[in-house]
Amino acid sequence: MEIVILLSVVPDTTVRVRLTEEGLPELSQVPLVINPWDELALTRALELKEDPASGVEKVTVLHAGPATHDAVLRKALAMGAGEAVRIDRDPQDAWEAATLLAEYLKEHAYDLVLAGVESSDYNGAATGLLTAGLADIPSVAAVSYVEVKEGEILFTRDLEGGREQVRMDAPVLAVVQKGIAREPRMPSMRGIMMARRMPITVVTPAQSKPLTRTVRFEMPPPKPPCKMVPADEPEKILDLLEQEAKVIRF
Amino acid sequence: MSLLIFADNHNGHFPKHARELISYGRRMAEDLNTQTIVLVTGALSDEELLLPGKYGAHRVLVADDPRFEVLDHKLYTALIEQVVSEKGVTHLLFSYSPAGKALAPLAAARLQAGYVSAVTGLPENYDPFTVRKMIFSGKVFASVEISTEKKVITLAPNAWKEEILGEAVEPEKVSFAGLPQPVTDRLSLERHEGRIMLTDADIVISGGRGMQNAENFRLLEELAGLLGGAVACTRPVSDEGWRPPEEHAGQTGKIIAPDLYFAFGISGAIQHLAGVSGSKVIAAVNKDPDAPIFEAADYGIVGDALEVLPRLIEEVKKRKAARNR
Numbered sequence: 224m225e226i227v228i229l230l231s232v233v234p235d236t237t238v239r240v241r242l243t244e245e246g247l248p249e250l251s252q253v254p255l256v257i258n259p260w261d262e263l264a265l266t267r268a269l270e271l272k273e274d275p276a277s278g279v280e281k282v283t284v285l286h287a288g289p290a291t292h293d294a295v296l297r298k299a300l301a302m303g304a305g306e307a308v309r310i311d312r313d314p315q316d317a318w319e320a321a322t323l324l325a326e327y328l329k330e331h332a333y334d335l336v337l338a339g340v341e342s343s344d345y346n347g348a349a350t351g352l353l354t355a356g357l358a359d360i361p362s363v364a365a366v367s368y369v370e371v372k373e374g375e376i377l378f379t380r381d382l383e384g385g386r387e388q389v390r391m392d393a394p395v396l397a398v399v400q401k402g403i404a405r406e407p408r409m410p411s412m413r414g415i416m417m418a419r420r421m422p423i424t425v426v427t428p429a430q431s432k433p434l435t436r437t438v439r440f441e442m443p444p445p446k447p448p449c450k451m452v453p454a455d456e457p458e459k460i461l462d463l464l465e466q467e468a469k470v471i472r473f
Numbered sequence: 474m475s476l477l478i479f480a481d482n483h484n485g486h487f488p489k490h491a492r493e494l495i496s497y498g499r500r501m502a503e504d505l506n507t508q509t510i511v512l513v514t515g516a517l518s519d520e521e522l523l524l525p526g527k528y529g530a531h532r533v534l535v536a537d538d539p540r541f542e543v544l545d546h547k548l549y550t551a552l553i554e555q556v557v558s559e560k561g562v563t564h565l566l567f568s569y570s571p572a573g574k575a576l577a578p579l580a581a582a583r584l585q586a587g588y589v590s591a592v593t594g595l596p597e598n599y600d601p602f603t604v605r606k607m608i609f610s611g612k613v614f615a616s617v618e619i620s621t622e623k624k625v626i627t628l629a630p631n632a633w634k635e636e637i638l639g640e641a642v643e644p645e646k647v648s649f650a651g652l653p654q655p656v657t658d659r660l661s662l663e664r665h666e667g668r669i670m671l672t673d674a675d676i677v678i679s680g681g682r683g684m685q686n687a688e689n690f691r692l693l694e695e696l697a698g699l700l701g702g703a704v705a706c707t708r709p710v711s712d713e714g715w716r717p718p719e720e721h722a723g724q725t726g727k728i729i730a731p732d733l734y735f736a737f738g739i740s741g742a743i744q745h746l747a748g749v750s751g752s753k754v755i756a757a758v759n760k761d762p763d764a765p766i767f768e769a770a771d772y773g774i775v776g777d778a779l780e781v782l783p784r785l786i787e788e789v790k791k792r793k794a795a796r797n798r
């Protein structure tokens with residue numbers, strides 16, 4: 224069985240984001256990382272590969288992006304991915320990324336595709352399922368756990384106010400979220416050394432174009448300072464919440 | 474041209490976000506001078522089926538069949554595609570719920586339509602169609618243009634208030650004879666019964682590591698109970714097992730946007746705020762005056778949560794008793 228991870232490369236935006244004078248996000252100084260969700264998906268795929276009962280033999284990461292992202296793909300190899308494939312175009316929106324990924328998947332064999340729920344930069348929450356739709360692969364989403372037992376793929380799927388376990392046949396694409404793995408795997412020293420010598424498979428992109436365009440960025444207006452209530456009269460916060468903010472009633 | 478609203482059916486009820494989505498869709502349809510069609514699947518009582526009309530639907534289509542019990546992507550996407558082609562739908566609206574987040578991009582792929590997730594209000598512009606959303610986990614607003622004739626969006630949680638905008642309309646049955654067989658095989662189902670759903674709650678009382686142990690969360694439950702709210706927590710709290718994982722709010726947990734988010738013993742890490750910054754009002758109790766939560770909060774108390782909470786609980790009880798007298 225082969226697992227493919229749709230991997231997105233994002234600026235590490237746990238730092239503050241600013242806009243340039245032209246009104247674009249200033250990200251040139253921000254380091255690039257594997258999108259946190261995809262990193263957890265990859266971690267889970269590697270766990271499965273190490274479990275002989277799963278029958279998972281290969282884990283591939285698939286990315287559409289420019290050559291400047293190769294260093295990040297190498298981290299995925301260092302974590303333990305067997306192959307990194309880069310489709311050589313920098314997609315301008317989720318539709319374009321999904322088109323490129325879907326065209327690749329149509330031409331290659333795989334059993335399970337995992338995609339993180341969203342990228343931490345544009346929060347589009349779209350690429351995984353657009354890819355499933357465009358490649359016409361059965362899909363499942365809101366997946367908080369995946370197990371593979373003797374070729375059977377079992378998903379835990381979160382529902383509103385509950386969860387369920389579902390079984391699906393391969394090939395299938397799953398959009399994964401919280402719970403899929405606990406902590407992202409750290410590459411070992413040996414992994415890092417090996418990854419240096421591994422090639423990155425570069426693929427010529429199919430025809431693609433974006434369907435959406437961000438026309439303007441804006442910082443949210445600054446918030447007025449927090450009104451402080453003295454700790455020896457905490458009851459006063461209830462007055463403020465009831466009479467000024469009008470968000471509670473008795 | 475018409476506008477399709479996919480309304481989630483949650484155990485035979487329209488959840489709050491579905492009602493909000495219908496009202497939102499009605500407003501958009503008025504701007505576009507067109508009709509709102511609500512599509513709903515599964516069983517709903519006759520009484521519940523009167524609601525979409527009241528919240529703004531011109532037509533209500535019901536696909537009621539046991540096969541819709543499990544969210545099978547192929548089946549649902551085919552149903553949506555069928556309605557889109559039969560009714561000449563140009564605008565498709567979904568909630569930012571587990572079902573909506575799955576079906577909106579799948580429908581967009583089938584229809585070759587541009588998709589924008591979690592929009593925060595009515596379009597800024599209809600031609601070109603431009604909607605606003607938050608990016609970088611709530612740190613920046615982006616205005617995004619969709620260039621295709623058909624448009625698909627999901628509405629961010631609590632971005633719109635439900636309004637009574639119309640009259641009940643007679644639901645119509647949709648045929649689903651030609652739809653594909655489901656491929657999602659459900660093995661088990663577990664429901665979290667009897668609690669206010671966190672994503673539905675107007676008031677959320679939340680605790681962080683500063684609550685010190687699982688036992689102390691009783692205080693938060695009590696305050697939530699008195700105010701009619703739900704309890705949430707930070708990630709370390711659910712990692713520790715003090716609270717169930719479904720209560721964890723933040724970038725890696727639930728995104729919530731209640732009227733009031735009341736944080737006790739929460740530092741206000743950026744990943745936590747990413748899940749709660751859409752709240753209308755944030756109040757916080759933290760013993761550290763420099764805790765970042767106070768930069769996000771509207772009202773604050775620098776103090777010990779374990780001392781403040783019993784006093785707030787007493788006071789709320791007193792005021793409720795006075796109101797009821």
Ligand SMILES: Cc1cc2nc3c(=O)[nH]c(=O)nc-3n(C[C@H](O)[C@H](O)[C@H](O)COP(=O)(O)OP(=O)(O)OC[C@H]3O[C@@H](n4cnc5c(N)ncnc54)[C@H](O)[C@@H]3O)c2cc1C
Pocket residue numbers: 259680681682683684706707708709710721722723724725726737738739740741742743744745748758759760761764776777778779
């Ligand atoms: C990739 C990534 C994703 C993450 N996703 C999330 C997420 O989705 N949600 C999330 O919550 N976190 C998330 N985190 C973790 C996040 O960075 C913080 O570590 C976490 O939110 C801190 O939780 P806390 O506020 O409960 O604990 P702490 O940061 O330990 O804060 C405890 C606070 O309680 C105060 N305090 C202590 N005792 C008292 C008392 N008696 N009375 C009043 N105040 C008291 C302290 O002053 C302190 O401010 C993520 C981290 C990473 C790296």
